[in-house]
Amino acid sequence: MTIITRRTALVGASGLLLAGCEKITGSPTVRKVLTLGEKATLSGQRLVTDRNALAPEFSRADISPKFRMNGNRMPASTEYQAHMANAFADWKLEIGGKVARPFSLSLAQLKAAPQRTQITRHDCVEGWSAIGEWTGVPLALLLRQAQVSPSVQYIVFHCADDFSGTPYYESIDMIDALHPQTILAHTMNRQPLPVGHGAPIRLRVERALGYKQAKYVMKIEAVETLAGLHGGGGGYWEDHSGYQWFAGI
Amino acid sequence: MEAASAIITSQVDAPAQDRALVYRTRLPVRIWHWVNAITIFAMLMSGATIFNAHPRLYWGKYGATFETPWLEIGRQGQQGFLRLGSLQIDTTGFLGLTEHSTRAFPPLVTIPNYYSLAEGRQWHFFFAWVLVLSIVVFVIYAIFSRHLSHDLSLSREERKLSHLWHDIKEHARLRFPTGEAAKAYNPLQKIAYLGVIFVLIPLVVLTGMTMSPMLNAAFPWMLDIFGGRQSARSIHFLCATGFLAFIFIHLLMVLLAGPINELRSIITGWYRLPAARKDRA
CATH class of the missing domain: 1.20.5 (Single alpha-helices involved in coiled-coils or other helix-helix interfaces)
Structure with a gap:
């Protein structure tokens, strides 16, 4: 009792x-x-980190034997499914928003542009890490070609995947957008980027957590403000789970 | 426990008014103590929420689901477990699986009291700033007010192994200093406080910073010091365990030494000197 x-x-x-x-x-x-x-x-982090300070790069011996996939692993949209069936031959990346010269690029054109290869660590917000080798086009090259308006504050990445119909998107500021290691990767561990990791291209922004590494990027938009874009938080997880927009820690 | 209460009784035996009330803890020390107490609890509890997102710890530069953790808290069917290397401990009801949760740490010990990684991180990184700023201000104060050199540093005599060994034996017998000797911290107490201020807090802050991909770009050498991000995460967790151990012993000592007197001294600064023990008088 x-x-x-x-x-x-x-x-x-x-x-x-x-x-x-x-x-x-x-x-x-x-x-x-x-x-x-x-x-x-x-x-504080912006103050102590040089805008061009590089994320640590590793050797091939450091690469994770298996790289964990996260988020969506297979976009459900019929448009994406058609691109996938066609090996992304008709897929085009759109670059627009507040730019003087909007343009689009095919996967072949992206692969023909100047490339950067880096072996870096991917840190999930949950705490785990995986190391992989990425090859892709520096985002700064594309932004320079598009002539981004000086009033632009953020670069937004619109993606082909969604969570129950709500599309995935992410955004970074101009410091990260112009960083030399910020690339649109089409190759992972010297193989074409697998669908589970974001084929045909995923963003690598190496000084930020995993949720910034947008997969299945379809459209890049230069904007002055994040307000009015989806939930206004600057990203899917920011809008729906309250994740911090700044993903430096 | 019986021996402990016997000693406490003998200590408070003498009429209270016969024993001096001394001003032992200055205001800045008291303020820092309470700010830090709240901060450490907020950090431990929001840290538990963050740990729940991936309740596995690894050594090295990387580590995810495919790697073998050295520590894991989880659930197998109707059993909660903590696995340390090859040792598996049944923790059903406490960790891994409780009546109200299937997470590693149950809601009773997490902030917020439901699973939200985003909110846990928001609390953790807010109080991380409080922790860092308050320890910096406190250490500067401790140096210039001579709190460090007068109260916390061990004297030459106290640093002798024979002296420390004597102090350990006295603690084990639950015989705490009385009279004049009770005005100062005892050697083991000093070592515990110095350990928190100069080892545990700096280590937990530095390993926390080492988990930041942005700060890795600014200070890549921090990764080398701790042996990679996942090692830093493991050391961070071990520091948290260290804080937990400190809090447990600290509160136990407060209870054994007389909780009312100890609480008065950390709130108002005034402490009544314990009477000499009868067996010595």
């Missing part, structure tokens, strides 16, 4: 405690105060 009473008391006490915690974690004021940390992290 005593055990039950004590147990009930314990459950009751922890219930009260949990309710109190929920009141704190759910409070809009608390949430607003907490965003100060994110702002401080963004400013």
Whole structure:
């Protein structure tokens, strides 16, 4: 009998405690105060990191034997399925938004452009890491060719995959967009990029966490603001799960 | 436990008014203590949420689902487990599987009290700034106010192994300093505080920073120091375990040394010197 009473008391006490915690974690004021940390992290990391400082690169001996896939592994749209069946022969990457010369590129044209190869570490926001070798076109080259307007603040990546009908997208600022290691990769570990990893191209932005590495990129858009674009958070996970837009840690 | 309460009783035996009330803990130390106490709890609990996203730890530069973890908390059917190398411990009801959760750490010990990696990270990185700023300000204060050299540093006498061994034996017998000697921290206490201030907190901050891909670009040598990002993550978790051990011993010592007197001293600064033990008087 005593055990039950004590147990009930314990459950009751922890219930009260949990309710109190929920009141704190759910409070809009608390949430607003907490965003100060994110702002401080963004400013602090930008302050101590040179805009061209390179993410560590590894040797082939360091490559993960198996590279874990995450997010969507097979876009469901009929358009993508058709491209895939056709080995992406008719696929084109669109580059537009606030640019003087919008243009599009086929996979063959992308592969013929100047390339960069890098062996880098992919860090998932969940905590795991995998090392892989990526080859692709530096994003800066494409942006230069498109002549991005000086008022542009962000580059947005629109993707072919979706979560229950909501399309995946991501965004980075101009510092990361023009970084020498920011590439549109079509080759992974010296093989054509597998569908599970984002074929035909995925973004590699090596100083950010995994959710910034947009897969199945279809369209690149230069914008002045992220407001008004989908949920306004600058990315699918930012909009739907409250992930921090700045993914430097 | 009986021996412990016997000693506490003998310590409070003498009439309280006969024993001096001394001002032992200055205001900045008290403020830092409480800011740090809240911060460490927020960090441990939001850290538990982050750990729940991938409750496996590895050594080296990389590590994901295909690699073998040295530590894993998980669930197999109706059993929660903690696996340390080849050793598997049944933790059903505590870790891996509880009545209300199938996550590694149950909601009672996480912030928020449901699984949200995004919110856990938001709490963790907010309090990371509080942790860093408060320890920097505290260490500067401790140096210039001589709190460090007067109260925390071990004297030449205290650094002798024979002295430390004596102190360890006294602690094991739950015989704490009384009278004048109780005005100062004892050697083991000093070592514990110095360990937290100069080893545990810097190590947890540095390994945390080493997990940041952006800071890896700024300070790549940090990866070399800790042996890769996954090793840094493992050391970060071990530091958290170290904090947990410190908190456990710290609170146990407070209870054994007289919780009311100890609490008064860390809130108001005033401490009543314990009476000399009868067996010595």
